[in-house]
Amino acid sequence: MAVDFRRPRREESNPLRGCRAMVEPRQRKFILGVGAQRSGTTWLHNYLSNDKRFNPGFRKEYHVWDWVDLPEMSYAGASKPNAWKNLRRKPEALRYRMQTSDDFYFEYFASLLNCSYDLTGDITPSYCGLDERRFKFIKDGFEKRGISCRVVYFLRDPVSRIKSALKYQIGRRNFREVGGTPDASFIDALRQYYPLDRVRFRTSYHDTIRKLERVFDQSDIYIGIFESMFDAVSIERLSGFIGVEARKAAAGTKVNTAEFKGKVSDDVDQEIREYYKDVYAYCFRRFPETKALWGA
Numbered sequence: 022m023a024v025d026f027r028r029p030r031r032e033e034s035n036p037l038r039g040c041r042a043m044v045e046p047r048q049r050k051f052i053l054g055v056g057a058q059r060s061g062t063t064w065l066h067n068y069l070s071n072d073k074r075f076n077p078g079f080r081k082e083y084h085v086w087d088w089v090d091l092p093e094m095s096y097a098g099a100s101k102p103n104a105w106k107n108l109r110r111k112p113e114a115l116r117y118r119m120q121t122s123d124d125f126y127f128e129y130f131a132s133l134l135n136c137s138y139d140l141t142g143d144i145t146p147s148y149c150g151l152d153e154r155r156f157k158f159i160k161d162g163f164e165k166r167g168i169s170c171r172v173v174y175f176l177r178d179p180v181s182r183i184k185s186a187l188k189y190q191i192g193r194r195n196f197r198e199v200g201g202t203p204d205a206s207f208i209d210a211l212r213q214y215y216p217l218d219r220v221r222f223r224t225s226y227h228d229t230i231r232k233l234e235r236v237f238d239q240s241d242i243y244i245g246i247f248e249s250m251f252d253a254v255s256i257e258r259l260s261g262f263i264g265v266e267a268r269k270a271a272a273g274t275k276v277n278t279a280e281f282k283g284k285v286s287d288d289v290d291q292e293i294r295e296y297y298k299d300v301y302a303y304c305f306r307r308f309p310e311t312k313a314l315w316g317a
Contacts, residue, residue, distance in 0.1 A: 047074075047139040049168045051130055052263060053159060054144030055151075055233070058223050059185040060177040060247045064274070066144050068256075072265045076138035078130065079112040085119045085126055086155055087147040093219040094147055127162040134168065140265070149174070149229040150222035156236040171263065172237055176304065177247035178315040179224050179297045180290050186223075187214050208286050215293050227303035248314040 052069070054062055066081040084097040102114035119126040133141045163170045177185075187210060190199045200213045214220060222228075233242055243262045249255055253269040260267035294301060304311045311317075 048264075049131075049134045049139050050141075050264060051163045051168050051170045052140065052142030052144070053148065053170055053172045054142060054146070055172060055174050055229065056146035056149035056223060057175055057177060057182060057226065057247075058146040059182050059189060060146075060175040061245070061250055062144050062146050062175065064251075064271075065173060065175070068268070068271055069140070069142065069263070069265070071268070072140070074138055074265065075140045075142075076133040078133055078141060079115065082145040083116060083119060083126075083143045084145055084147070085116070085143070086151055086159065087145060088120055090152070090155055091147065091150050091222070093150070093222065097147075123158075123162070127166060130163075131166045131168060140263070144173075147223065149225075151232070153232045153235050156232060160236055170237075170241070172233055172242045173245070173259075173263075174226075174229065174233065174242065175245045175247050175250060176226050176308070176311070178311075179226075179300055180293045180315075182247075183215050183220060183224065183293060184211065184285065186220070187211055208289055211285070211289055212292070215296060224297055224300060226300050227307075230307075244308070246308060246311060246314060249310065 054065060056062065063081065066077065069075045070077055084094065087094040088097040088099075099113050099117035099120055102117055115129065119129065130141050130143070160170045187199055187207075190196075191207075191210065194203070196203055198219070199210055200217055205213070230242075230244065243259060245255060245259060250259070251271075251273050253272045256269055256272055257267045301315070301317075304315070305317055
């Protein structure tokens with residue numbers, strides 16, 4: 022039995038239905054959100070989901086290519102479905118097919134785009150760890166179907182990003198992810214956490230940008246700075262890049278924030294800055310505004 026791609030809330034997925042009145046169809050676009058984790062990607066998904074032309078499918082983070090390529094993301098695999106689960110857990114069955122069939126990923130998102138919706142996307146922060154070969158594979162896969170692929174990448178002060186990620190994982194009691202134990206102090210957990218491979222690839226902004234720029238035209242890459250992205254000017258710039266109407270009312274609105282009442286040592290902060298000094302040096306040179314925003 023064929024799998025129905027359609028999302029219940031936005032189920033007009035037949036590209037031929039109701040399109041006769043359209044004189045000049047818009048360019049179909051796929052937004053590839055590659056992070057960084059804890060740097061505004063949930064805000065981006067919510068912002069796009071409030072645009073009538075955006076069809077997100079069934080989730081924000083599909084975790085397809087990171088599970089395929091990155092050992093650190095092996096836990097993100099979808100369960101193999103059976104007939105009963107196909108009925109009760111249809112999104113998981115769809116994601117399983119994406120992870121095990123390259124073409125299905127592209128066909129699924131293509132099916133979401135029609136005369137009502139010309140914009141969709143997969144905003145999975147751990148895609149920042151993908152290599153050039155995979156980025157090119159994604160770009161080519163959509164272009165073969167007449168869909169342009171645009172990348173959005175948000176950067177955040179590495180120290181703040183790492184502490185926010187740790188706070189979030191502790192709040193979820195996901196101690197396996199942070200490499201710590203429930204009784205560890207926040208400072209001890211932070212010292213264990215920041216050098217982990219899964220943290221390092223998410224924080225190596227310079228490596229991700231270089232890989233992206235070898236595959237995509239610069240005009241198809243948007244790089245935003247988390248600390249200044251919620252003002253009206255940044256929202257207008259982002260909206261223009263994506264091709265949606267700017268909603269300046271979203272300025273100042275943050276979502277999915279993590280709070281943790283733990284004392285943090287300045288010494289540990291400096292350890293992290295030193296560990297990621299190449300990231301800071303690159304960003305200070307490439308994006309001079311980060312010097313003031315991140316405390317050069």
